[in-house]
Amino acid sequence: MTQITEHAQAAPLPQVARLEFRDLRECLAAGWHDFRRAPQFGLFFSAVYVLIGLGFVVFNAGTVLWTFAMSLGFPLFAPFAAVGLYEVSRRLERGGAMDWYKVLGIVKAEKDRQIPWMGAIIVIYVLFWSFLAHMIFALFMGISNLTNISSSYEAFLTPTGLSMIAVELGVGAVLAFVLFSLTVTSLPHLLDKEVDFVTAMILSFKVVTSNFVVMMSWAILVASLTLIAMAPLFLGLLIVLPVLGHATWHLYRRALI
Numbered sequence: 001m002t003q004i005t006e007h008a009q010a011a012p013l014p015q016v017a018r019l020e021f022r023d024l025r026e027c028l029a030a031g032w033h034d035f036r037r038a039p040q041f042g043l044f045f046s047a048v049y050v051l052i053g054l055g056f057v058v059f060n061a062g063t064v065l066w067t068f069a070m071s072l073g074f075p076l077f078a079p080f081a082a083v084g085l086y087e088v089s090r091r092l093e094r095g096g097a098m099d100w101y102k103v104l105g106i107v108k109a110e111k112d113r114q115i116p117w118m119g120a121i122i123v124i125y126v127l128f129w130s131f132l133a134h135m136i137f138a139l140f141m142g143i144s145n146l147t148n149i150s151s152s153y154e155a156f157l158t159p160t161g162l163s164m165i166a167v168e169l170g171v172g173a174v175l176a177f178v179l180f181s182l183t184v185t186s187l188p189h190l191l192d193k194e195v196d197f198v199t200a201m202i203l204s205f206k207v208v209t210s211n212f213v214v215m216m217s218w219a220i221l222v223a224s225l226t227l228i229a230m231a232p233l234f235l236g237l238l239i240v241l242p243v244l245g246h247a248t249w250h251l252y253r254r255a256l257i
Contacts, residue, residue, distance in 0.1 A: 014256035019211040031247025042242025045084040053234035085245030140164035181208040188252040
């Protein structure tokens with residue numbers, strides 16, 4: 001069987017472009033256009049995220065075991081689902097064949113390239129984030145009387161509880177910014193070019209720092225749309241995630257030239 005090898009050859013490192021708010025609007029429009037042209041792929045790859053979300057609800061993933069298992073599994077599989085969306089946009093852009101064998105073949109081939117390293121880094125990052133959140137909770141609330149916080153929220157309304165929430169939000173915002181900055185263009189970059197994941201992350205971080213206001217607006221938009229889409233039993237993600245995934249590909253194409 002002939003192996004699918006449609007990845008680009010090693011190329012000089014791209015330059016970081018100056019982005020404007022107009023680029024975000026045009027990337028969203030392009031993402032919607034890609035989804036409409038190949039909805040079957042968008043629905044298929046976004047179903048990964050939806051099924052994981054439903055798993056939390058159906059299997060009562062509030063328990064430690066389920067939360068731990070799915071928190072580890074999601075960062076490992078999510079990058080491959082995202083790569084599928086990027087590959088669809090790349091093929092639409094280049095006029096390539098839109099068949100399942102070739103698209104899924106590219107996704108499968110990524111297991112032997114740099115994407116698994118990105119998944120591993122995200123897993124470590126999530127574990128560190130979880131550890132830090134628990135440590136902050138213990139530092140602030142460890143001396144409080146034992147309280148079932150799942151049924152009683154009074155402890156959070158105390159000065160200590162409010163201080164803890166403020167610190168959690170502040171630390172979470174910083175960590176979210178770093179993770180967003182390292183991954184926003186690195187994942188599509190790794191698909192598109194023969195580049196190592198460290199270089200891709202560095203360039204992604206430069207894209208964000210060089211276009212801070214625009215990219216932070218993109219981060220807020222992505223987070224807001226995703227949160228809204230999760231409301232109806234995560235089903236809104238079937239539409240929102242493919243559009244955002246395709247749009248991210250077009251944003252990468254504009255950000256690194």
